[in-house]
Amino acid sequence: MTWFLGLGIAGVVLLVLSLVFDGVLEGLFDGVDALDGLFDGWLSLPVIAGFVSMLGFSGAIVMGTTGLGAFGATAVGVLAGAATGRLVYRLSRVLLNDRSGAAPRDDDLIGAAGSVVTAIPAGGYGEVLVHLAGQPVKLAAKSPAPVARGAEIWVEEALSQTAVSVRPVER
DSSP states (O other), rough: HHHHHHHHHHHHHHHHHHTTTTHHHHHHHHHHHHHGGGGGTTTSSHHHHHHHHHHHHHHHHHHHSSOOOOHHHHOOOHHHHHHHHHHHHHHHHHHOOTTTTOOOOHHHHHTTTTEEEEOOOOTTTEEEEEEEEEEEEEEEESSOBBBBBEEEEEEEEEEEESSSEEEEOOO
């Protein structure tokens, strides 16, 4: 049973290390063509850690509660570890392919409403606060005409990721 508990603890430690040092192991093997893509799927650290920890802990439970012995505990542990590894693999694929939290693009700024934080001189830069995806974003802003602090604006063009061209809202 000590071996099984050791495997379970080693799997949990491996999982913690894979979370803390995310991508370090994969980075060690960059450039090795034979291993290209190996750590992207079934042999990723979280999958291996899930397999090893479930093998150990379920093997220890079987050894302690039934009379199956080491061989039976190993068989049950391998099955439980394989199921856990598959679950971890599928969950990681779902999380990696989720695009609902995609970062806003420059085009998403166009048409956004906001207000001037720092007055914008004619042909110069000031600062505006716009709300993008429900979050306040402070950007450098340029306008062909001067715009006073506190004025409402519309974003006409994204000049860069941190600068926009604006026009005042006329009411």
